Amino acid sequence: MGTLTLRPGGTLAAAKLSAAARGLFRRLRYAGAPIGLLFALALAGCDEKAQSRAVGPPPPSVTVAQPVKRTVTDWDEFTGRFEAIEEVQVRARVGGFVNSVEFKDGAIVHAGDLLYIIDPRPFEAVKLQAEGQLADARAKEELAKRELDRGLTLVQTSAVSEQVVDQRRQALQAAHAAETQAEGTLKAAQLNVEFTNVLAPITGRVSRHLVTPGNLVQGSESGATLLTSIVSLDPIYIYFDVDEATYQRNSKLWFEGRRPSSRDTANPVRVALTGETRPSHEGKMDFVDNRLDVSTATLRSRAIIPNKDLSVLPGQFGRVRIIGSSPYEALLVPDTAIATDQSRKIVFVVKDDNTVEARAVVLGPLDDSLRVIREGLKAEDHVIVDGLQRARVGAKVTPKMAQAPAGGKAPAVPADKALAGDKPAAGAKP
Structure with a gap:
């Protein structure tokens, strides 16, 4: 609040007032206004300033969305190298x-x-x-x-x-x-x-x-x-090595009838070339070796990829994705909504009272632009997908629902078609 002082001679001086209040004060004083009126105006200006100082900024605005629920299939990823099917000197x-x-x-x-x-x-x-x-x-x-x-x-x-x-x-x-x-x-x-x-x-x-x-x-x-x-260029082979742990897991799925074997089923394969963030080529499994390499404990595998435009050359590298699970229901959120807290992965959830809560989650694979959340979220949760930098744990926010579901495209190969095949009888196969 501003302070008022009386100068010798009965004049009233104003300090710490707003510019508008001081201007009005001077005009009234020169016009010969009574001291009481000037004092009242000064008090009014101080009260207005105090009220404006007491009202804080509104809660920050964030965009929230509920997790997407759909059937997904996990894909294992390996580094492979393209080789020609036929090569002649x-x-x-x-x-x-x-x-x-x-x-x-x-x-x-x-x-x-x-x-x-x-x-x-x-x-x-x-x-x-x-x-x-x-x-x-x-x-x-x-x-x-x-x-x-x-x-x-x-x-x-x-x-x-x-x-x-x-x-x-x-x-x-x-x-x-x-x-x-x-x-x-x-x-x-x-x-x-x-x-x-x-x-x-x-x-x-x-x-x-x-x-x-x-x-x-x-x-x-x-x-x-x-x-x-x-x-030869079309089609073309891509060779890659499967680690022993993945081989054992796939063998177990094959025993349980939840994943067809690549030895007798042309399981779908996706390939992303160097510099690509998403697979650009699709093919099928063509060969699985009969033993693991004793020096690397890996199983040599091969897929055949169509190359109609002849853009892929023998010797190139690629990231190979093959089926790693049976289809299952999962919750997915945009990968950009996930933050890191030291060794934990967290998402920010807006509760019913519009306060922010940090929720630790267990991540699954990336499905297109969405990340599978294995644990830590419910279908009805409201996850902050935009405005993470404005959210503070325990503070209130102004949530706004996203215009469209936080989703991406469906997998290029439907899970039910990708896993089509007869149920095995006995024996372990990758």
Whole structure:
């Protein structure tokens, strides 16, 4: 409250008053107003200031929402590496000088496409020689056959002996063997001519050419020269290692009939690439190894992922998610509503009297943008989802319900479809 003093001469002085009160006080004093009126106005100004000081700020406003209740499925997450389903090192099958390279480095090639041309002239010459040898062998076989026929006719009249017939029969067999040998030589020569055209054995992306035209390459007989390599891209494998604890837990779920085995069921798989916060590729389980690695106590597993846009390359890393539980009802809240109190995870709940309470919770996995709450919350609780920095434990707040449910998208693979499969009979499988 302001203080009033009387100066000598009967004047009234005002101190610690508001600017408006002091201005009014001066105008009334210069106008010759009575001292009593001035005193009353001064007291009124002091009372107004005291009242405004006594009224505090309203409770802070926060946004609250009730936990989302829905059926979810836990997913285990592992680090994996992509590998090509098919990978071929293209090597020269015959030796010779390279005439030309018929592909563009890094391009997509199809099975049967021409990649290299090796000088075919030496092999064409060998082929012509083999063709001549085959013709000579066939002529000798034909002659031996005619002589044998004449011998068989003459032996009936004893014009020739049985020994001569046997000799001619043996000559025919030798001629037939020579013809077969000549045919084999010709086929080998024809293959060598074909091998001078190096073709792509599979469809995929080719690497760079390792040999330029004019260079001499070695064939398969003396260490074949590596020309390039090809990897298939669609679909593509991703390999990952499952730890022993997860393997045992999944085996237990399989025994109980709550999760199908990845050995005999193509369980769904989600993959997030490096730098991605959400899975961008979906696939299915394809292989589980028959033993754990003794050095790492992990089980090598493999999934097959469609790669229609050819964006994923062998050698890339990815975060693999596979089914880790049977479907169950759970409460979920936005992950941003969870705070950390030393070693505890807490959420702030607004009680019926609008006071804030810190509630310790047990977290589950992240489902899209929501976090599963295993313990610590009820479906009717009002959780602060916006304005955490303005909330204080035990203090009052002004709650405002969120416009939309605090939810995200449903899982990309429905839990009932993801876990479709026959109930196991016996034996442990991951």
